[in-house]
Structure formats: C-alpha cells, structure tokens
Amino acid sequence: MIYIIEIDCICLVALIFVLGSMKRKQSIMSVSRYLFYAGHFTMLVIVMDILSLLLEGKALGPLNSSIALNYIINILYYVGSVTASYLWFMNVEYTIDSVFWSKKVPRFFAQIPGYVSLILSVSSIFNGAYFSVDKNNVYHRGDYFYINIIICYVYAVFCCLHAFIASFKTGDYIKRKQYRLLACYIFFPVLFALIQTFKPEIPTILIGMTVPIIYIYTELLDLQISTDYLTGLNNRNQLMRYLDMSVKSQPKDKDLYLFLMDVDSFKKINDNYGHAEGDYALQKTADVLRAVAQKYGGFVARFGGDEFTYSVELENPETVDEIKQFIEKTSTEMSKDLKYTLALSVGSAKYSPGLKVPEFFLLADAEMYREKSIRKKLRGV
Numbered sequence: 001m002i003y004i005i006e007i008d009c010i011c012l013v014a015l016i017f018v019l020g021s022m023k024r025k026q027s028i029m030s031v032s033r034y035l036f037y038a039g040h041f042t043m044l045v046i047v048m049d050i051l052s053l054l055l056e057g058k059a060l061g062p063l064n065s066s067i068a069l070n071y072i073i074n075i076l077y078y079v080g081s082v083t084a085s086y087l088w089f090m091n092v093e094y095t096i097d098s099v100f101w102s103k104k105v106p107r108f109f110a111q112i113p114g115y116v117s118l119i120l121s122v123s124s125i126f127n128g129a130y131f132s133v134d135k136n137n138v139y140h141r142g143d144y145f146y147i148n149i150i151i152c153y154v155y156a157v158f159c160c161l162h163a164f165i166a167s168f169k170t171g172d173y174i175k176r177k178q179y180r181l182l183a184c185y186i187f188f189p190v191l192f193a194l195i196q197t198f199k200p201e202i203p204t205i206l207i208g209m210t211v212p213i214i215y216i217y218t219e220l221l222d223l224q225i226s227t228d229y230l231t232g233l234n235n236r237n238q239l240m241r242y243l244d245m246s247v248k249s250q251p252k253d254k255d256l257y258l259f260l261m262d263v264d265s266f267k268k269i270n271d272n273y274g275h276a277e278g279d280y281a282l283q284k285t286a287d288v289l290r291a292v293a294q295k296y297g298g299f300v301a302r303f304g305g306d307e308f309t310y311s312v313e314l315e316n317p318e319t320v321d322e323i324k325q326f327i328e329k330t331s332t333e334m335s336k337d338l339k340y341t342l343a344l345s346v347g348s349a350k351y352s353p354g355l356k357v358p359e360f361f362l363l364a365d366a367e368m369y370r371e372k373s374i375r376k377k378l379r380g381v
Contacts, residue, residue, distance in 0.1 A: 005053050011210040012046045015039055018217050032094045034101070035216055038087035041080050042209045048077040049206060052139070070133045075121045078130055078148050082117040084209060085152040086110070088189075091216075092159035096166040096179060113151040120147060149193065156190045170294075178219065188212055228302040230279060231286035239301035239309055243357050251313065256351040257320060259310040260364035261327070264343040264375065266306040273339060282306060284342055288330045296323060308344075309364075320348055345372035 019039045051060075051073050058064045089110065093100040100106045124130040128142045160183045167179035192208025226238040234242070246256055263269070263285055270278040282302075289300040289310055296319070298312030314320065324346050335342040347368025351360055 005050055008046050008050045008053075008206060011206050012043060012050075014214060015043050015046070015210055018214055019043075022217060032091045034087045034091035034094055035213065038084050038091060039213045041084035041087060042206075042213060045077055045080040045084060045209065046206050048073050048080060052077065055137070056139070065137055067133050067135075067137050070137055070139060071125055074131050074133075074139060075124070078121040078124075079118055081209075082114050082148060082151050082155075085155040086114045088212070089155040089159045092163050092182060095182065096163055098162065098166075113154060117148050117151050120144060152193065153190055160190075181219070182216070231283055231302050233286050233289065233308070234299065234301035236301065236303055239299070239303065239311075240357065242299050242301075243311060243360070246311065246313070247351060247355075247357065247360075250351070250353075254313040254315050255317070256311065256313050257348055258351070258360055258364045259312075259323065259327075259346055259348045260303070260361065260368045261308050261310070261344045261346040262368065262372075263306040264345055264372070265340075269340055277339075281338075281340075281342060284334045284338070285331075285344065288327060288334055288342075288344070291330050292323060292327060295326065317350070324348070343375070345369075345375055347371055 019036065022036055022039070052070075054060050055064065055070060055073065060069075063069055090101050090107075092098075100110050120129045124132065124142060128140075129144045130142045130148060131145060132140050132142055134140065163179045164183035167176045167183065170176050170179065189205070189208035189212055192204040196205040226235060226241075227233070228235040243258075250256060263281060266278065266281065269281050285306075285308060286300075286302070289308055292298070292310055293300050293312075296312055296314075298310055301309050301311075303309050310323075312323075327344060327346055331342050331344050345368055347364045347366065347370070349360060349363035349367060355363075
C-alpha cells in the first residue's frame with residue numbers, strides 16, 4: 001500500500017507544479033481552461049485515492065471507523081474521475097475548434113453521461129450501485145461500477161477519434177501534428193485504466209490521467225516557441241525545421257515548392273494609417289495564407305517583418321500559377337473592408353535534389369523581387 005501512496009504523491013506533486021506554472025504563465029500562454037480544470041479534478045481523484053488507501057490501512061486515527069467519510073471519499077473519487085474525463089473531452093474539442101465547446105445544446109448533451117454518473121455515485125449510499133461500505137467500514141465494488149469506467153472511456157475514445165479525423169481536415173502542418181499527438185495520447189489514460197480494471201493492485205490509472213496533462217502543457221510551451229505571436233502562424237524557426245525535414249523525405253511523385261511573399265507598399269500603410277493598422281494588415285495576410293493552406297494543404301509561416309512563406313508538395317507544376325492566382329484573388333477579397341488594397345508580391349521556387357535550404361530561399365526571393373519590380377512598373381512607381 002505504501003508504494004501506491006508514494007506513486008500517488010509523485011503524481012500529485014507533478015500536477016501541483018504544472019498547474020502552478022500554468023497559472024503563472026496564463027498571460028503569455030493560450031491555455032484552455034478545460035485543461036486547467038481537468039488537472040484540478042485529477043488532483044482531487046488522486047487525493048481521494050490516497051485517503052481511501054490510508055483509511056483502508058487504518059492510518060487515519062479516530063476517522064478509521066467513519067463510514068460517512070468512506071462514502072464521501074468514494075463519491076468524490078467516482079464523480080471526480082468522470083468530471084476530469086469530461087473536461088479532457090472538452091479540452092480536445094476546444095483545441096480542434098469543435099462545436100461542443102462553443103454551443104450550448106451539444107455541450108449539454110455531452111454532459112449527460114456525467115450527470116448519470118453523479119446520480120449513480122450519490123445513490124450508491126442507498127443502493128450500492130457503484131460501491132458499498134459494510135459495517136466494518138470496508139469498501140466493496142457495486143454491480144454497476146463499470147458504468148463509471150465506460151463513461152470515462154466514451155469521453156476519451158470519442159475525442160481521440162475526433163482529434164484524429166480533424167488532423168486530416170486541417171491544412172496546417174503544425175496543427176495536424178498536434179491533433180495526431182493529442183489523439184494518440186488520449187489512448188494513454190484509457191490503456192492504463194484498462195490495466196487497473198483487470199489488475200486492481202497495480203496503480204496505473206492515476207498515472208494515465210497525470211501524464212497527458214503534463215504532456216499537453218509541455219506541448220503548449222513548445223507552441224509558444226514555434227508560433228509567431230502577432231499572426232498565429234508558424235515562425236521562422238518552425239519553418240526551418242519543416243523545410244529540413246521535407247527536403248530529407250521528398251516523395252518521388254511530388255515536388256516541393258516554396259512561395260515567398262511580402263506586402264506591397266507596407267511602409268506606406270504604416271506611415272498613412274499607423275502601426276496598429278500595419279499589424280492588422282499582417283494579420284489579414286496571415287488569413288490569406290490560411291485560406292491557401294486550407295485549399296491546397298502545405299505549411300505557412302511568417303518569415304519576418306512583412307514577409308511570409310508557403311511551402312507545399314505538388315504533383316502538377318501548373319498548380320503553382322493557380323496558387324498565385326488564388327492568393328491574389330483572396331487578397332483582393334480581404335481588402336473589401338480596408339482603407340487600402342492588400343496586395344502581395346509572390347515568388348516561387350522548386351526544390352532540386354542537393355539544393356541547400358538557404359539556396360532554396362534565394363531562388364524564391366529572387367523571383368519575388370522580379371515580381372515586385374514588374375508590379376511597380378505596372379503601377380507607374
């Protein structure tokens with residue numbers, strides 16, 4: 001029993017550290033409140049497990065004979081585990097921008113299994129549905145304890161599958177990776193819960209609930225390092241990682257293209273309308289690139305200043321001109337509510353085997369400036 005309590009305490013201390021760090025950094029991190037609350041309910045479950053073990057080992061002094069305390073501990077344990085699972089579910093749905101976290105009706109239906117478990121947990125005092133406590137203050141599983149486990153599984157498996165499906169729908173490389181890792185790690189608590197279900201003496205379920213929270217938190221920290229703070233796009237460091245990986249794993253039936261672009265007359269936008277409007281122009285440009293990635297796939301990033309990049313693998317070279325036309329058309333549409341025309345000069349380059357990444361950039365950069373020169377002449381600048 002002592003080693004189980006030690007494992008519980010390690011999990012508890014780890015969560016205290018992570019949640020404390022989340023709270024301190026909430027102003028610079030986009031941490032989902034669902035993840036934050038899931039961590040607190042996981043802590044509640046761990047504390048209840050520790051108290052249950054201490055009660056079982058007669059280590060609580062005068063409270064050892066308190067049947068009421070035994071019932072309270074186990075009710076909180078069952079309710080806490082389902083609530084933590086529901087909050088995990090909501091965190092995933094929030095991350096993939098699903099309707100469940102933003103719409104009242106879907107969210108209400110998603111809460112119904114939790115209400116069912118709450119009723120069965122409290123009613124166990126009278127009917128022993130989930131558990132019962134005998135006159136010697138000994139805990140016994142009820143005939144329907146497995147319902148609580150099934151509800152936790154339903155939440156976990158549903159959001160796991162949903163995240164995996166969403167990974168195929170997003171055109172953003174980083175989001176696709178994030179969704180798939182999220183989907184894989186949802187299986188972690190489910191797997192460990194299954195182990196403890198059949199081997200109750202092995203305390204794995206709380207480890208399975210703790211590790212994913214720590215994992216998600218570290219991923220969020222990494223996301224801050226890899227995301228451009230103004231536009232929300234991938235930053236230059238992440239772009240370099242992506243290109244290094246892409247040139248090493250080139251598919252035989254596709255070619256890698258790099259599009260490099262900047263905002264025409266960006267200095268004039270800043271001078272005439274202010275830097276706040278200049279920032280807004282960059283954010284609108286990011287929206288243009290998101291639309292491109294949504295349509296054609298690929299990887300978008302802010303290279304620096306008013307320069308952006310778009311990398312994509314294409315089967316047909318004719319798609320390059322199609323993409324440039326789509327960028328121009330989308331930029332024009334984005335300009336409807338602006339005081340100026342948002343226009344982008346776009347250069348592109350095709351990767352050739354043996355070409356170094358900096359040389360790849362130089363090719364795209366040279367074409368972008370040729371395009372910019374042509375556009376200036378057409379405007380009579």
